[in-house]
Amino acid sequence: MTTRTPTPRLPQRIVCLTTETVEVLYALGEQDRIAGISGYTVFPKEARKEKPKVFAFTSGDLQKILAVEPDLVLSFSNLQAGISRELIAAGVPVYAFNQRSVEDILAMVETVGRLVGAEAKALALCAELEAVIATVRAEAATLPRRPRVYFEEWDEPPISGIRWVSEMIGIAGGVDVFADQARAQSAKERIIADPLEVVRRAPDIIIGSWCGKHFRPERVAARAGWQGVPAVAGGQIHELKSAVILNPGPVAIREGLPALAQLFRTWAEGGG
Template sequence: MAIGPRRIVCLTEEPTEVLYALGEQDRIVGISGFTVRPPIARKDKPKVSAFTSAKIGEILKLEPDFVIGFSDIQADIAADLVRRGVEVWISNHRSVAGILDYIRRLGALVGAADKAHAYADGLQRGLAAIEREAAALPRRPKVYFEEWDEPPITGIRWVAELIRIAGGDDIFPERALEPLAKARILEDPDEVIRRAPDIILGSWCGKKFRPEKVAARPGWHAIPAVRNGHLHEVKSPVILQPGPAALTEGVAEIARWVRAWAQGAPPQR
């Protein structure tokens, strides 16, 4: 006998990725148009939402018994569906521990608690291995991570934590306490100059990171990362969503750049 919801719509990528990883993808009847992981989901599942909007009529036609979204960004979508009698779960996890707990909770909701615990435990072991390797590095870089450029936004909590796990130190740790992007806007970009990061990582949601544009900002030539050519892109799909990708490919990419800097390797493009 099947346990839990059988017709799930995922308004963001992370529940889709988790359910596929748990072998529960047959429950998914609709996904976000921004989903790229796993690639087969884009081919197999109808795309019915974006980040801030959704095709409510199309979702209702799918007759979902459960819809999963994320944060205040999707509050209006959730309210619209709830008014139409749809059960909605809006998660609001923003830390590494929160991501692991999210995986366990989602697994329990679909009757796959054991598989979810095993999967989360595996991800946790992977993070621990990266942290052990980072502890052996000869030095720790100061890292500036930019999630948007106009205006500059920084300080996503799970990213700040992954930077630490990978062997670096986020230069804006206080901003990681702010859940909303508008509270993480850098009103004074010169503060980046003053905090002098050794590495700049960019992941501009929905568009390509342009290191040459960053380097050309007034006064930024004095930043060690700019001076030494350590400006790198981390692709948005592997870092900007609080799901398994951030704990695997995302942190691995951060660790690669941290390790190269710590070992004195020349910057790579």
Template sequence: MRSFPPQRIVCLTEETVETLYLLGEEDRIVGVSGYAVRPARVRREKPRVSAFTSADIPKILALKPDLVFAFSDLQADIAAELIRAGVHVHAFNHRDVAGILAMIRCVGALVGAGERAERLAASYEARLDEVREATATIARPRVYFEEWEGPLISGIGWVSELVAIAGGDDVFADLSGCAAAKDRIVTQEQVLASMPDVILASWCGKKVVPEKIRARDGWGAIPAVRDGRIFEIKSPLILQPGPAALTDGLDAIRRALALRP
């Protein structure tokens, strides 16, 4: 990093973009992921330089960033290429709610906004505690979260935690600690055997088609299918490990769990 705090930041995933905007540090951002949609104005304010597992390296280098935020081992090759080009890269690799809160605090510290980041993270912690307390005594539906339809992939760590905070029990909570999607693959038979009361689906940016879920062999016997409790949660709200998941994502889960047939 040539200076502190960094003046020209590229964000290769959505969660660091939203965090910088929430901290009032958006003027430092010079390039973003093509998936960045929060806040809405980011799409007209910032040039798009990457997808998730691919990036326009020449375009990024032309922006002369003094810091690039990346996420997960899936962006390791991008990070390595940028590092070889002399760019300072900070790669996050969190998969749970605690990691999201730590990311917010870390981003704040890296841009000289540590106090604001601490207040923001603390506000989320307080809200999570409030929701957890409010749902502590209600009946807990069994919840299947579907991250992808073929193969079927169950929910990742922070998603499973938010389901629990919202008042549900993730039927595949034992798999949620697996960072890699391939390790969270489940079969139609396993879902059928788990008999979830609610199905939440977010197909990584692809529109969820409830009819396809209902048509799966034998799934008519599943309470969630029988009772019409299949709900889509938009990917930007729940599949990025950042502020969106802790706010609008959590609220979407709560609404789905509260709806009755």
């Protein structure tokens, strides 16, 4: 009896429509499977040089994706429901992630690992990220005081932080003043209809991360009625680049979380 080599069943040509799955596949050493990426891919930097850009984020040409002959497309949330529907109709398998929390980010890493047969590496990566979380949490427990934090994801209209950001603020030792809005599914539900509500919640630190454009702290400080906000009066208006805090992948934990922790410790130890 002849032994037949099994036909590979794992995806060989993956299109990633968001940056975080690209980041994970590179971290797992599975980047050769990537056939196309989003034009908004940030991490790792080499991906932008090595991989064809076949889609933006919510817009693009279906034919450009089909041209790279994917056997799996990784998409994100209802924001990409339209292109996911078109791909499925065209006969392409689609896995739609919807990570919204820190735990969801870790689950996404594990799932990507399983999809490409690299489960052990994915579990090791999760363990590394969990160690970062544990270290930051332990250090936060030693802070002499905890800052009240307003995280602004967009300015016109002002939008408060999404769930994983709110959770990381807590892990790093801060108190998200809009934690009550963080679990909302859409950004529209996190719009702050009355900007003076920020004044009433009196944050000690304001962090801006305007996705896709440069943060302007002087504009925040000049908002009508905000001069008495502790963060404005104390000069505690900071920027965290959206690439390291608003992409729900390993970078948010590796870089975004420690950056938050450093801001809070500097403030807590008298720098604010």
